[in-house]
Amino acid sequence: MHPTKTQGKAGRFRGDPATAPPTTLRQSRDIVTPALSAALERLDETSRAQARYHLGWTTADGETSTGEGGKAVRPALALLSARAVGAPAEVGLPGAIAVELVHNFSLLHDDVMDGDTLRRHRRTVWAVWGTPSAILTGDALLALAQEVLLESGSPYAADAGRLLASATRDLVRGQVRDLAFESRTDVTLDECLDMVAGKTGALLSASAAIGAVLAGAPAATTGALAAFGAHVGIAFQIVDDLLGIWGDPALTGKPVFSDLCARKKTLPMTYAASQPGPAGERLAEWLASAEKADEAALPEIAALVAAAGGKDWATEEAGRRLRLAESALAAVPIPDPPRDELVALGRFIVTREA
Template identity: 50%
Template structure:
């Protein structure tokens, strides 16, 4: 098999967790300065520029769902994971605001990015405010100090991964190894996914061993998630992904399909195409022919299997073994959906 199984409908858990977390997230954003709060609400799809109400489809709510399921996996009520869910959603929104500025991406979810809608300076300010609000949200929760330490460590890794990703673009095409890529992906994407489920578990009273195992599972999921993103960034349908066709190639991103293909006999020809403006379609075809797409999906399966093994090894929480087992099953279901989306 050279591809992951076709995508299925989003699991019910995403909608369940969004419904649970949304009121608390709105309350948190409501504590911001009104102008900054408007930019935050715009980034979540709740309003238009100027503040008029909107209902623009936002993200899937993956991180908040992981936080809620982390609490349930610890045998705690879902509500115990809500502060963690709010915090990781705020951090994710903060990272997207700053990522769009750094990458020069003018659109986000099929409408102007915050920096295009409000200006670069205001968007930076809004991102900073979301970050501060995330820390405050966790600090105010029961068990907050330990949770803040988990979040701080994840943020340090996220910044490290983002820095590597930006620096990779300045290197020659053959100047990034597959190992360097995996470390970057674990930090840039995996750190926050691992932190989300670990934070929920920590607030739910899980043992340190369980919290650590869930963090590692989330990080493996993050690498798989990034690998699928790499495939979609080259071959995904723009109407579905919201990304321009071959956008990652034009931005000289050292994605896994590119790195794998560069290591094949077609590497020199591919490097020449990638360095020639207007040849991205030919480059994409050569990457697929050289096995780059197949290699990326195979690597995603390997990281998915590692995440599933970590989840399977979790001991059921003694407080509520049946609820804990159900949450673990939903985590595995969510993992499967995330690495098969839109393929």
């Protein structure tokens, strides 16, 4: 197998329809959603209602909602990672619930910190119920994640809990750096990649290994799966950054050019602003400006990022990370059906449009 090479009009990779992973994601959601819902029953009524709203299951008034939830890539990885070592998907289920809870804890807190009022086309929890609610609901989800894992009855529960706690700390570290970038004008590409490895890579890495850890797999295998997830995680964030500039807001659910508007040091932007030549220099100057970004100028800024090579570099880097992910996987014996699904899920992450 080799990574897909043709590029779509947004400059990203097109997946092979034969390995289209929505099936994997849907099957995983069918297993995970009821278990996640059952886990949320332990929360106090207020936090539970806010968590269910945040997940897209209800409206703010508590009515059943047709709103979309997340893609649930992390729980799908967790189930696949159990199957990758010959265990039934169910062995990975507590891990799948736990990583999805940690992911949503981080979204709830990030929305507060970034002041974002919209996520997945809907108002964020802090925008509806206030900052304290979003902090507490996030806290409750983080505690619940460990509880679900440690109650799984797996003899390897403590190992899985340790993996999750360590990934959570890395995730927080990434967000700390991301926030620090806001007040800096000298962020390097390496620093930006390190931030992304924490903020997005760490939890995807843990997701891709946690099912295997719960199944008691040897360290070489869990390590390979963790490396697969870490590379896929960076590719995931690169694509997120690309979609934030050139994606369709109707599909992504994010306001158009919101990253540019916030002068965010995303990967394509950081690459572009570090390039010699007029486009890169103009971007570096614009990033350093303290004034509120002029919305009318944002299409021009996006064009400068492309002109300075930010779009091409990011597209290629996402492809390179995907190849690294697939190489990591190739180094250990993994039965074919889950291996194919892992590879397809990685490709989907790089070709998705939302």
